[in-house]
Amino acid sequence: MTKHTKTLILGSGPAGYTAAVYAARAGLEPLLIEGPQPGGQLTITTDVENWPGDIAVMGPDLMARMAAQARHVGVEVVADLIETVDLGQRPFVAVGDTGERYTADSLIIATGASARWLGLDSETRYRGAGVSACATCDGFFYRGKVVGVVGGGNTAVEEALFLTNFAEKVYLFHRRDALRADRTNQGRLLAHPKIEVVWNVEVQEILGEGRTVSAVALRDVASGAVRQVALEGLFVAIGHDPATQLFKGQLAMDEDGYLSVTPGSTATSQPGVFAAGDVQDKHFRQAITSAGMGCMAALEAERFLAAQPASA
Numbered sequence: 001m002t003k004h005t006k007t008l009i010l011g012s013g014p015a016g017y018t019a020a021v022y023a024a025r026a027g028l029e030p031l032l033i034e035g036p037q038p039g040g041q042l043t044i045t046t047d048v049e050n051w052p053g054d055i056a057v058m059g060p061d062l063m064a065r066m067a068a069q070a071r072h073v074g075v076e077v078v079a080d081l082i083e084t085v086d087l088g089q090r091p092f093v094a095v096g097d098t099g100e101r102y103t104a105d106s107l108i109i110a111t112g113a114s115a116r117w118l119g120l121d122s123e124t125r126y127r128g129a130g131v132s133a134c135a136t137c138d139g140f141f142y143r144g145k146v147v148g149v150v151g152g153g154n155t156a157v158e159e160a161l162f163l164t165n166f167a168e169k170v171y172l173f174h175r176r177d178a179l180r181a182d183r184t185n186q187g188r189l190l191a192h193p194k195i196e197v198v199w200n201v202e203v204q205e206i207l208g209e210g211r212t213v214s215a216v217a218l219r220d221v222a223s224g225a226v227r228q229v230a231l232e233g234l235f236v237a238i239g240h241d242p243a244t245q246l247f248k249g250q251l252a253m254d255e256d257g258y259l260s261v262t263p264g265s266t267a268t269s270q271p272g273v274f275a276a277g278d279v280q281d282k283h284f285r286q287a288i289t290s291a292g293m294g295c296m297a298a299l300e301a302e303r304f305l306a307a308q309p310a311s312a
């Protein structure tokens with residue numbers, strides 16, 4: 001079966017739902033595809049303490065409220081996962097794993113990104129309870145404590161620097177003897193009195209009791225020797241993967257696979273296709289910035305459609 005809509009939105013995180021609410025209120029009768037993770041990344045966290053208007057809100061509750069608001073303003077929310085797209089001409093075509101075919105006069109991509117993990121069982125066990133991939137989100141919980149960051153890129157260095165605002169001491173564990181981060185960030189990191197860089201180590205295991213992290217076991221990559229470092233929180237900052245595989249060869253992307261947009265806009269390389277949230281932003285990666293870009297994308301889709309006749 002084929003469903004046609006003026007505005008198709010891929011993704012049900014803060015960017016997708018915000019775009020949907022704005023698009024519905026602009027009369028675009030949007031159809032939103034939930035994708036593999038209904039509600040997006042915030043459904044796998046507990047307290048969110050930086051969403052405006054809420055002192056603290058559980059991630060899944062916040063996303064349930066966004067979904068309810070979208071339905072209230074008339075958004076059609078569909079449980080499907082898009083497997084292929086054809087963005088070469090309008091209407092754009094997207095095909096879901098249900099076999100459903102969607103055609104759209106404008107498209108808003110809000111498929112997000114996901115953090116890379118080390119792949120340890122203990123990491124999965126303590127995720128959200130001592131192990132995190134977002135210092136901006138969880139750093140506040142480590143006031144006066146000892147924490148570690150894994151990675152050697154700009155994200156790891158910025159996470160380590162940010163954590164010095166709360167933690168008593170911050171270790172940076174890196175698997176080589178040189179950082180990938182830029183020189184300015186390196187200078188700040190190496191000069192910081194609260195930060196100790198531990199070179200040439202891999203995190204072998206995260207240790208703890210019950211649901212509390214107490215140490216990491218580090219393996220020296222040269223000698224193979226293993227030692228423990230006591231800490232209460234570990235931040236994994238080894239990169240993110242934007243969910244853009246689907247658009248390869250059809251939309252411009254940067255070297256890390258993030259969708260390229262016109263500065264100050266959500267317009268992608270294909271007129272009528274807009275990108276919002278973590279799928280196009282490797283710097284901020286926050287719910288509020290994603291929601292803001294969702295708003296921009298809907299307003300830009302509305303202007304795009306108003307400027308030209310809808311396709312048949």
Ligand code: FAD
Nearest residue numbers: 011012013015035036037040041082111112277278285287
């Ligand atoms: P996402 O939330 O990643 O949503 C992407 C959506 O796209 C999902 O619904 C998915 O199902 C859908 N999708 C993917 N592929 C397809 C496809 N092929 N077809 C259709 N749909 C698809 N931010 C904060 O501001 N404060 C916090 O406290 C905070 N805590 C966090 C805690 C954790 C554990 C994590 C992982 C993140 C946290 N973040 C926090 C970051 C925040 O969750 C993200 O910045 C935000 O969710 C990004 O929103 P988004 O809408 O761009 O994408």
Ligand code: NAP
Nearest residue numbers: 118151152153154155156175176180237238239240256282
């Ligand atoms: P990144 O540059 O790819 O760095 C990832 C780091 O994690 C690397 O140091 C890598 O080690 C390490 N790593 C990867 N897999 C690992 C594993 N399994 N175990 C241990 N360590 C592992 O990723 P990023 O830091 O998230 O940055 C992504 C992009 O965004 C980059 O282009 C970055 O410059 C940019 N960015 C820029 C800013 C800024 O300009 N202020 C801020 C944040 C991000 P190796 O070095 O050994 O490969």
